[in-house]
Amino acid sequence: MLNIIQNYAPVLLDGAMLTMKITFTAVIIAAVFALPLAILRTRQERYFRLPVQVFISFFRGTPLIAQLFLVYYGSGQFRPFLMEVGLWGFFRDPVNSALLAFTLNSLAYQTEILRGAIQSVNGGAIEAGRAIGMKATLLYRRIIMPLAYRLAFPALGNECILMLKGSAVASVITVMDLMGQTRRVFSQTFDISTYFAAACVYLLITTGFVLLWRQLERHLIRVH
Template identity: 75%
Template sequence: MLEFIEKIAPMLLSGAWLTIKITVISVVIAALLALPASIFRIQKSRLYRTPVQVFISFFRGTPLIAQLFLVYYGSGQFRPFLMEMGLWQFFRDPMNCALLTFTLNSLAYQTEIMRGAIQSVDAGEIEAAKSMGMKNSLLYRHIVLPLAYRISFPALGNECILMLKGGAVASVITVMDLMGQTRRAFSQSFDITTYFYAAAMYLVITTSFVIAWRFAERYLYRHQVQRSPNKPSVQINNRSKTATT
C-alpha cells in the first residue's frame, strides 16, 4: 500500500496544483469582470441590460460540461476563421479552453451575486450620500461597492468552492488536473482506492479554502462585533454561513 501511494502521489500532487491554478485564475478573472457586468445588469436601459441577461441565462442554465465541449470541440468547426484571426493557437490548447469556459461560467454566477448585493445596499445610505452632493463615482466607490462586497462575500466563497469541484470536468478534454491524473493513475493500476485518495485531496483543498475564507470574513466583519464588559464578543449581524464543502 505504501509503495502504491508513493507511486501515485507525485501524479496527484501535480494534478492538485493544476486544479488550484485553473480555479484561481478563472475565478479571479471572473471577479474582475463581474463588477462592470453587474452594473450593466441593473441598468434601466435594455440596451445594456439585455445582453448581460442573455449571457447569464445561458451559462447558468446549461451544464458546465456542455459549455466546455462547445468551446473545445466547437472551436474546431471554425478553425479557418480562428487561424485568420490568429486565435487558433489559443483554442487548440485544452488548458486554454478550460480556463475560458470556467471563467465565463463563474462570471455568470458572480455577476448575479454582485447584482443582488448591489441592489441589497440600504437605500437610506445612498440617499444620504446623494443629499450631500456626492457624485455617482464616489457613491459607488465609498458607499455601494464596500457594502455590496460585504454582503456578497459568503456567496462568493460558495462560488469558488463550486468552481473548484466542478472544474473536475476539465479532465474529459485531456487536461491533467487532479481528476485527470487520477484517471491516468487508475488506468495503470485499476486500484479503486486511487479515487479515494483523489477525493481526500479535494476535501483537503476545499477545507483549507473554507478555513481561509472564514478568517477573511471575520476580518471583513470585524466592525460588526460589539463588546460587553461581562460577556464575550457577540456578532451583531449574523449573516449566512461561509462556503461549506
C-alpha cells in the same frame, strides 16, 4: 490506498496544482469583469440590461461540461478563422479552453451574486450619500460597492468552492488536472482507492480554502 499515495503522490500533486491554477485563475479573471457586468445588470435601460441577462441565463442554465465542449470542440468548427486571427494556438490547448469555459461560467454566477448584493444595499445609505452631493461614481466607490461586497462575500466563497469541484470535468478534454491524473493512474492500476485518494485531496483543498475565506470574512467584518 497507502500504496497509491506512496507511488503516485507526485503525479497527483502535479494534478492538484493544475486544478488550483485553472480554478483560481478563472475565478480571479471573472471577478474583474463581474463588477461592471453587475452594474449593467442593475441599469434600468433595457439595452444595457438585456445582453447581460441573456449571458447570465445561458451560462447558469446549461451544464458546465456542455460549455466546456462548446469552447474546446466548437472552436474547431472555426479553425480557419481562428488561424487567420492568430487565436487557434490558444483554443487548441485544452488547458486554455478549460480556463475560458470556467471563466465564463464563474463570471455569470459572480455577476448575478453581485447584482443581488447591489440591489440589497440599504437605500438609506445611498440617499445619505446623495444628500451630501456624491456623484454616481463616488457613490458606487465609497458606499454601494463596499456594502455590496460585504453582503456578497459568503456567496462568492461558495461560488469558488463549487467551481473548484466542478473543475473535475476538465479531465474529459484530456486536461491532466487532479481528476485527469487520477483517471490515468486508475487505468494503470485498476485500484479504486485511487479515486478515494483524489477525493481526499479535493477535500483538503476545499477545507483549506474555506478556512482562509472565513479569516478574510472576519477581517472584512472588523474593518467595517
